[in-house]
Amino acid sequence: MKQDTTIITSDHHHLHAYESTHKNVTAGLVVLQEIFGVNHHIRNVCDNFANQGYHVISPALFDRVEKNVMLGYEQTDIQKGFSLRSQIDPQKTLLDIIAAAQYLPYSKIGVVGYCWGGSLSWRAATETDIFSAASCWYGAMIPSLLQHPHRCPVQMHFGALDASIPLDQIEQTRLHYNDVEIYIYENADHGFGCQARSSFNPTAYQQAQQRTLDLFKKYL
Numbered sequence: 001m002k003q004d005t006t007i008i009t010s011d012h013h014h015l016h017a018y019e020s021t022h023k024n025v026t027a028g029l030v031v032l033q034e035i036f037g038v039n040h041h042i043r044n045v046c047d048n049f050a051n052q053g054y055h056v057i058s059p060a061l062f063d064r065v066e067k068n069v070m071l072g073y074e075q076t077d078i079q080k081g082f083s084l085r086s087q088i089d090p091q092k093t094l095l096d097i098i099a100a101a102q103y104l105p106y107s108k109i110g111v112v113g114y115c116w117g118g119s120l121s122w123r124a125a126t127e128t129d130i131f132s133a134a135s136c137w138y139g140a141m142i143p144s145l146l147q148h149p150h151r152c153p154v155q156m157h158f159g160a161l162d163a164s165i166p167l168d169q170i171e172q173t174r175l176h177y178n179d180v181e182i183y184i185y186e187n188a189d190h191g192f193g194c195q196a197r198s199s200f201n202p203t204a205y206q207q208a209q210q211r212t213l214d215l216f217k218k219y220l
Contacts, residue, residue, distance in 0.1 A: 002047065007059060009099040011092070015063040017100060018043050020050040027220035028104030030097060030124075030131075031058040032117030034194070035081030037069035041196045042114075049112075052213060054220075059100040061120075064088050073197050085116060093120060094127060101130045108132045108220040112212060113139065114193060118156075125150045133219035135212040138162055138190050143169035146176045155181040155215050157208040159188030159201070183211060 002020045009015065018038050029049050033042050038060045046056040062069040065087045071077040097120060101109050110133045113121030118139025125134035126148035135155045136142060142156065143165070154177075158170050167184070174182050185192060185204035192201040193208060 002043075002050075005057075005103075007057075007096075007099045007103050009095045011095055013064060013092070013096070015096055015099075016060040016067065017103070018046055018058045018060075019056065020046040021055040022050055022053065025053060025055040026106065026108070027054055027132075027216070028101070028106040028109040029054040029056045029216065029220075030100045030104070030109065030111045031056055032097065032111065032113030032120045032124075033058060033061055034115035034117060034191075035085055036071040036073065036077060037062055037081070039070040039072075041194055044195075045114075054110075054216070055104055055106065057100050057103055059096050061088070061093055061096055061116075064092055064096070073191075073194075081116075090123075094123060097124050098128055098130060101128075110134065110216045110220050113137065115139070115191065116141075118142070119145065122150075122154070122156075125152050125154050133215050135215055137193055137208065138165060140164040140190075143173050146173065150177065150180065153181075153215065153219050155211060156183065157193075157211070158182070158184050159190055159192045159199075159204065160184050160186050161188060162190040164190050181211070181215075183208065 112135040118136040119141035188204035189199040191197040191199040
C-alpha cells in the first residue's frame with residue numbers, strides 16, 4: 001500500500017504524510033525529510049524501507065507554513081527550503097514527528113532522517129521516548145544539540161567532504177556520546193545518500209543504508 005494520508009497533532013494541526021507498507025509488518029518507521037519536502041526522492045526512500053518489511057510514514061514538515069511542498073535540488077530550491085524551515089517553530093516540528101510515530105500501531109518504531117531530517121531524528125532520539133532506534137544522516141545541526149542524553153540506540157552518518165559539518169564537530173559529538181555509532185564516509189559529501197543529487201555516492205549510500213537496516217533489525 002502506498003498512499004497520502006493526514007495526521008492530526010496534539011495541537012490540532014492537520015498535516016499530510018506519505019505512507020508506504022506491506023503485509024506482515026511488525027514494526028513502524030518514521031522517515032524525516034530533507035529541506036526539500038516529501039518529494040519524489042523521500043517517497044522512494046519510504047518505499048525502499050517498506051520493501052524491507054516496515055510500515056513507513058513520512059510527515060510533511062513544511063505543512064505548518066506551506067502545503068504540498070515538493071522541491072527539486074537546484075539553488076532556488078535550496079533557498080526556498082531554508083526559508084520555509086526558518087519559519088517553523090522547532091517545537092512544533094517535534095509535535096509533528098511525535099504525531100507521525102503515534103499514527104503507527106506498533107510497539108517498536110524507528111526514525112531515520114536526512115539533512116534537516118538527520119538533525120530532527122537526533123532530536124527525536126533525545127527529546128522524546130517514543131522511538132526504539134534512530135539513524136541520523138548528515139544532520140548539520142547535531143553538533144549544536146548535545147545538551148540531552150539519547151533515549152534509544154543511535155547511529156550517525158557523515159560525509160568526510162561535507163563542509164557544513166566539519167570533522168572536528170563530528171569528533172566533538174563522538175566524545176560527548178561515546179556510545180553512539182558514528183560513521184564517516186571517505187569521498188562523500190553532504191547528501192551522499194540522495195540519488196537525485198550530484199553529491200550521491202553509491203558506495204557510501206550502500207554502506208550507510210545497510211548499517212541503518214542492521215540497526216533497525218536489531219532493535220525494532
